[in-house]
Amino acid sequence: MAFYSRVSGSVGMITLQNPPVNALSAAVRQGIVDAMHRALSEPEVKSVVICGQNGKFCGGADIGEFGAKMTGPPLVPMVHLIEAASKPVVAAIEGIALGGGLELALSCHYRIAHSKARLGFPEVALGLLPGAGGTQRLPRLIGVPASLDLITTGRQVTAAEARQLGIVDEVTDLNAVDAAVKFAQSVADKSLDARRISTYPCPRPPDLDTIFERAMQQVRRSARGAIAPGTCVQAVHAAVTLPYAKGMERERELFSVLFNSGQARALQYYFFAQRAVSRWSTASGARWDTSKPRPVHKAAVIGLGTMGRGITVSLAQAGFSVVAVETQEKQLSEAKQAVSGMLERGAKRRGVPLAHDKIKYSCSVQAVADVDLVIEAVFEDMALKKTIFQQLSAICKPGALLCTNTSGLDIDELASQTQSPELVVGMHFFAPAHVMQLLEVVYGPRSSPEAVATAMQMGKKMGKVSVAVGNCRGFVGNRMLKLYLEQAFFLLEEGATPEQVDQVLEEFGFPMGVFKVSDLSGLDIGWKVRKADGLVSPAFTGTSARIRGGSRYSPLGDLLCEQGRFGQKTGKGWYQYDKPGGRVAKPDPWLFGFLEDYRAQHGLVARRIDHQEVLERCLYPLINEGFQILQDGIAAGPEDIDVIYVLGYGWPRHRGGPMFYASQVGLDKVVERLEHYQQIHPDVPGLQPCRLLRKLAAISNPAIHKWREVIQKPRSQL
Numbered sequence: 229m230a231f232y233s234r235v236s237g238s239v240g241m242i243t244l245q246n247p248p249v250n251a252l253s254a255a256v257r258q259g260i261v262d263a264m265h266r267a268l269s270e271p272e273v274k275s276v277v278i279c280g281q282n283g284k285f286c287g288g289a290d291i292g293e294f295g296a297k298m299t300g301p302p303l304v305p306m307v308h309l310i311e312a313a314s315k316p317v318v319a320a321i322e323g324i325a326l327g328g329g330l331e332l333a334l335s336c337h338y339r340i341a342h343s344k345a346r347l348g349f350p351e352v353a354l355g356l357l358p359g360a361g362g363t364q365r366l367p368r369l370i371g372v373p374a375s376l377d378l379i380t381t382g383r384q385v386t387a388a389e390a391r392q393l394g395i396v397d398e399v400t401d402l403n404a405v406d407a408a409v410k411f412a413q414s415v416a417d418k419s420l421d422a423r424r425i426s427t428y429p430c431p432r433p434p435d436l437d438t439i440f441e442r443a444m445q446q447v448r449r450s451a452r453g454a455i456a457p458g459t460c461v462q463a464v465h466a467a468v469t470l471p472y473a474k475g476m477e478r479e480r481e482l483f484s485v486l487f488n489s490g491q492a493r494a495l496q497y498y499f500f501a502q503r504a505v506s507r508w509s510t511a512s513g514a515r516w517d518t519s520k521p522r523p524v525h526k527a528a529v530i531g532l533g534t535m536g537r538g539i540t541v542s543l544a545q546a547g548f549s550v551v552a553v554e555t556q557e558k559q560l561s562e563a564k565q566a567v568s569g570m571l572e573r574g575a576k577r578r579g580v581p582l583a584h585d586k587i588k589y590s591c592s593v594q595a596v597a598d599v600d601l602v603i604e605a606v607f608e609d610m611a612l613k614k615t616i617f618q619q620l621s622a623i624c625k626p627g628a629l630l631c632t633n634t635s636g637l638d639i640d641e642l643a644s645q646t647q648s649p650e651l652v653v654g655m656h657f658f659a660p661a662h663v664m665q666l667l668e669v670v671y672g673p674r675s676s677p678e679a680v681a682t683a684m685q686m687g688k689k690m691g692k693v694s695v696a697v698g699n700c701r702g703f704v705g706n707r708m709l710k711l712y713l714e715q716a717f718f719l720l721e722e723g724a725t726p727e728q729v730d731q732v733l734e735e736f737g738f739p740m741g742v743f744k745v746s747d748l749s750g751l752d753i754g755w756k757v758r759k760a761d762g763l764v765s766p767a768f769t770g771t772s773a774r775i776r777g778g779s780r781y782s783p784l785g786d787l788l789c790e791q792g793r794f795g796q797k798t799g800k801g802w803y804q805y806d807k808p809g810g811r812v813a814k815p816d817p818w819l820f821g822f823l824e825d826y827r828a829q830h831g832l833v834a835r836r837i838d839h840q841e842v843l844e845r846c847l848y849p850l851i852n853e854g855f856q857i858l859q860d861g862i863a864a865g866p867e868d869i870d871v872i873y874v875l876g877y878g879w880p881r882h883r884g885g886p887m888f889y890a891s892q893v894g895l896d897k898v899v900e901r902l903e904h905y906q907q908i909h910p911d912v913p914g915l916q917p918c919r920l921l922r923k924l925a926a927i928s929n930p931a932i933h934k935w936r937e938v939i940q941k942p943r944s945q946l
């Protein structure tokens with residue numbers, strides 16, 4: 229709701245009250261409309277201030293209302309009522325003015341912001357455009373180029389930048405509401421003729437066409453199939469080419485297209501999913517709200533390869549004291565240099581002080597004796613990790629949390645090397661660890677709720693989105709990825725090329741197709757894992773070359789590695805590059821010949837494989853594995869999987885994540901297509917729809933938020 233009061237005798241004060249972000253729910257809109265009418269009708273009131281409770285002006289329209297039938301006064305007439313008011317209205321912006329919140333502020337005649345406030349139009353990230361006049365008022369106020377930047381990217385600006393752009397009239401370090409009240413008194417009798425933004429002419433720079441062409445090209449390049457950014461450009465175009473009223477009609481039309489799109493549904497689902505994962509639970513019932521994290525002041529990182537360096541930077545930037553350990557002298561000095569460079573670049577980019585003094589380097593594991601938490605980040609080698617965990621258990625102080633950055637090894641096996649297995653959890657960072665937002669927090673059967681809570685909180689402090697997952701090979705992300713990679717290899721055996729498969733996946737919205745990603749991360753990584761698993765051996769020849777454990781296996785990746793083709797780093801992989809370390813992937817005629825010979829050798833006949841098959845074969849087995857993961861209780865809900873895939877694996881956000889995508893395709897359709905492919909490839913177990921998927925499909929596609937009711941309670945793991 230919105231609360232009306234009178235201050236200093238002549239100022240009507242409207243306070244938005246809808247915690248936590250004062251979103252413009254039906255009740256808030258009704259409250260504002262009622263309060264405006266009251267303020268306008270009271271003769272003693274000479275001016276009005278609009279502010280938000282608890283230091284937050286307004287987080288915009290209530291996204292939770294978008295799925296249901298709209299009630300209450302609509303937003304557009306509400307902002308028109310404010311702008312048309314005969315008494316000056318001043319917005320007192322504290323904390324945030326986002327989306328509809330900024331539109332509300334733009335309908336006021338003046339805007340006073342606190343210096344710590346952030347302003348912006350994040351609608352594009354929800355698959356929308358500012359639909360309450362934002363696309364028409366902002367260009368009139370600050371011009372087309374700056375408006376295009378803010379509206380198409382969703383970039384939020386500080387109060388200082390907002391002042392520079394002309395969005396706010398004054399910035400204060402003091403109480404913004406008090407400042408707004410004083411300001412409102414000072415303008416009480418001033419004419420409002422020049423204060424109604426909708427009456428301003430929209431500036432028309434001479435190179436207008438070029439500006440819009442460039443904006444369109446820019447959004448096409450970065451949007452990867454998302455429709456909202458381009459539609460935002462069209463809406464801003466209307467502000468320049470149409471009178472205000474017509475521009476508003478066009479904004480409404482374009483908003484309606486986006487509002488009713490699947491992409492908006494996906495992005496809004498994702499918005500809530502990303503927040504839902506912080507309310508974690510484990511298979512045994514440990515929960516975020518009943519588990520207390522331990523205090524962590526000092527942390528250690530063991531192993532300063534690429535991952536260890538990124539984790540060190542991330543910890544130091546989050547304010548933790550870090551002991552960074554690398555036993556090889558040469559590696560240690562290289563790491564010091566690399567970490568310094570990363571910190572300097574980070575400080576410059578984020579405008580924060582350097583965090584060099586947070587880090588102490590050592591080449592002895594003994595240096596971690598007094599830390600509260602250790603993150604082991606050595607090679608993916610179980611024997612080595614076990615030795616380190618034995619050492620850590622002996623060296624670390626009682627109660628220290630022992631974490632591993634393994635990307636898929638058994639947490640419990642590592643825990644069993646220590647005296648306190650309840651203090652062992654996985655903290656699986658994604659490369660580059662100081663940049664990527666995702667953290668999989670992996671609990672083993674013996675990890676304590678307190679240990680999980682501590683790792684989850686550490687992740688949050690490091691600016692990560694932490695997702696709690698159970699212990700299994702590959703955890704959630706890499707376990708599902710295995711099925712995706714496997715199908716990509718099979719498609720090559722059957723006649724596809726890496727370019728074809730990658731193109732289909734990139735058109736779907738992945739930033740890079742599976743083969744380009746493989747070249748980037750290095751083919752040798754998977755090869756080492758397969759070798760350790762006993763899948764690579766000269767013994768597998770003839771008819772057994774393409775079978776492991778009774779199931780179909782493609783040795784294509786192994787064969788490339790045997791040729792020294794490890795991807796970008798060697799200048800050759802699934803593609804060729806102009807030099808080792810080169811970045812631009814080019815089709816490689818050698819590979820086509822290699823694939824032909826391979827097929828001939830194994831009696832495979834290449835066939836034409838269409839776009840749809842590539843997509844379904846790559847995505848549906850991955851999705852099916854996601855259902856298996858839910859069935860096994862490894863992830864608590866579909867949101868966990870979707871967040872992992874969007875933040876860790878480049879799944880296009882406007883498709884919501886693999887589980888949301890499946891819900892949109894229709895679970896019965898996914899089952900039907902998997903069964904179809906399984907009939908053709910009976911030797912591929914990943915094509916067999918799992919029990920949970922079949923069960924959900926059979927009860928006619930329940931909405932994704934209902935799936936948890938169907939997922940059976942798995943057996944206790946803690």
Ligand SMILES: CC(C)(COP(=O)(O)OP(=O)(O)OC[C@H]1O[C@@H](n2cnc3c(N)ncnc32)[C@H](O)[C@@H]1OP(=O)(O)O)[C@@H](O)C(=O)NCCC(=O)NCCSC(=O)C[C@@H](O)CCCCCCCCCCCCC(=O)O
Pocket residue numbers: 248249251287288289290291292298303324326327328329331350351354356357358359360362483484487488500503504
């Ligand atoms: C605000 C934040 C920056 C705060 O971040 P912080 O980290 O502090 O906290 P959290 O992110 O964890 O959030 C806390 C809590 O609050 C929930 N929440 C946040 N914002 C909203 C919101 N806007 N609505 C609802 N709930 C919100 C959040 O979910 C958390 O709760 P949870 O229980 O999930 O943990 C940060 O939260 C943030 O960035 N928020 C999003 C801000 C945003 O995107 N704002 C824009 C919203 S969209 C909008 O404003 C649209 C407008 O332009 C105009 C729309 C016109 C409307 C017309 C509607 C007509 C409909 C019919 C049309 C039909 C068309 C046709 O068919 O013709």
